Amino acid sequence: MNSLDIILLVLAVALGAIGVYSGYLFGQQRSQLRYQEAQLRHEEQMRQAAEAAESRLLQMQEEQRKALQDARDETAKIRSSLENDARERRDEVRRQEQRIQQKEESLERKSEAMERRERGLNQRAQELDTLRAGVEAMREQRINELEHVANMSADEARAELLALVEDDTRRIAAQRAREIEAVAREEADARAREIITLAIQRCASDQVSDVTVSVVPLPNDEMKGRIIGREGRNIRALEGATGVDLIIDDTPDTVILSGFDPVRREVARIALTKLILDGRIHPARIEEVVAKARQEVDLSILEEGERACMEANITNLPVELVKLIGRLHFRTSYGQNVLNHSIEVSVLAATMAHELGADVNVCKMAGLLHDLGKAIDQEVEGPHALISGEIARRFNRSPKVVHAIVAHHATEAEPQSLEAAIVQAADAISAARPGARRETIDLYIKRLEALESIANSFRGVEKSFAIQAGREVRIIVRPEEVDEAAAGQLARDIARRIEESMDYPGQIRVCVVRETRVVDYAK
Secondary structure (H helix, E strand, C coil): HHHHHHHHHHHHHHHHHHHHHHHHHHHHHHHHHHHHHHHHHHHHHHHHHHHHHHHHHHHHHHHHHHHHHHHHHHHHHHHHHHHHHHHHHHHHHHHHHHHHHHHHHHHHHHHHHHHHHHHHHHHHHHHHHCCCCHHHHHEEEHHHHHHHHCCCHHHHHHHHHHHHHHHHHHHHHHHHHHHHHHHHHHHHHHHHHHHHHHHHHCCCCCCCCCCCCCCEEEECHHHHHHHHHHHHHHHHHHHHHCCCCECCCCCCCEEEECCCCHHEEEEHHHHHHHHHHCCCCCCHHHHHHHHHHHHHHHHHHHHHHHHHHHCCCCCCCCCCHHHCCCCHHHHHCCEEHHHHHHHHHHHHHHHHHHCCCCCCCHHHHHHHHCCHHCCCCCCCCCHHHHHHHHHHHHHCCHHHHHHHEEECCCCCCCCCCCHHHHHHHHHHHHHHCCCCCCCCCHHHHHHHHHHHHHHHHHCEEEEEEEECCCEEEEHHHHHHCCCCCHHHHHHHHHHHHHHCCCCCCCCEEEEECCCCCCCCCCC
């Protein structure tokens, strides 16, 4: 390697060293510039943060100043309000003190006036005592003089005066009661007549009721022998199967069925009629026909019960209860069919209950069931009203329905509700209307005699006459024993006695006649 190369190498190394150092110096210079720039940015940020903090501090100071001012304003308002309240209270206390002072002054004046009045009253009381003592002395003197003149003591005069006043008062009270009763009777009769007429018009049932047939016609008298059978075996078989007695006597072409149970009589009638038409009459055939007749009657009982419930507009009754109702179709009372009577009572009671504002359902149900005991009165002892009530209670009818049923004759219980009174009235209307019932001549005569006997048992009655088929009893009284006031009371007493001691359909009119005759002679 020559010197030139060495020089060039040295120069190259020197230039490289110079470049490296220059680069180092440049890097140092750039680093220092970047540091200065960063420091400047930091200072700028610090300055901005200081400015923001100072601005926030100023804002907070301003807010604090405003809040302090608001608090001062609110405090001033509260102080002003408190001062106003205190001022008003002081004024109110001052006014109350003035009123109290005025009241005290008024009370003092009143107390003084009361004291003056009390002194005056005490003085007047002393004067009145003195006058009373003088008046008492004068009264005793006058009484003594009156007793001496009248030759009668004060007690005797008082008793006589009381007797006169009592007679006058009784006469005036009887007259007033008669006037009130007349007005009430007119109004009540008009209203009752309107309601009953409306109920009867809506009911519109037949005048004549069906009667269960107990007589079976025969085509000829030879049939009687066939019914009796050899040595009476046919008639014994028929009576044993039906529980009804057959009466075969001299009556031509007729067999009479005798028994207390109307359903059994109907079974026997149907069976005997079929046997007569069929012509084959022997014990085996009798049992077969009676069984079929019993099925027909059971079906008829159910159908009649359903018909009755439908006509009475009653639904959802148990089947057993419907069958008991249907049994009434074969029961009669005084010739009146009990089932038709029950339907009629139900319709009448429901109509009257609607007009009077009573419970229609209770009246309707009680009217249909009120005679239900007559369906089993051959099997159970006791009044039919109690039996009917017990059946209704057993089938979970309401207590109001049970009471209306038991009280429909007013003999087992008095009506305690409007519904019970309505059912009782409907029963009387249905039983008492013309053609509803038949009555034997013996019972008719006994009822008339009982009416006249009750009327004749009262003091002052001269004669009595039961007229209009027992619907009215006319009473002739002795005028010297019964005055006009007592005549009204006598009519009421006789009516009450009839209600308590007799059973009768409808109502009975009690008419008291008092006649005064004055006779004189011209000479």
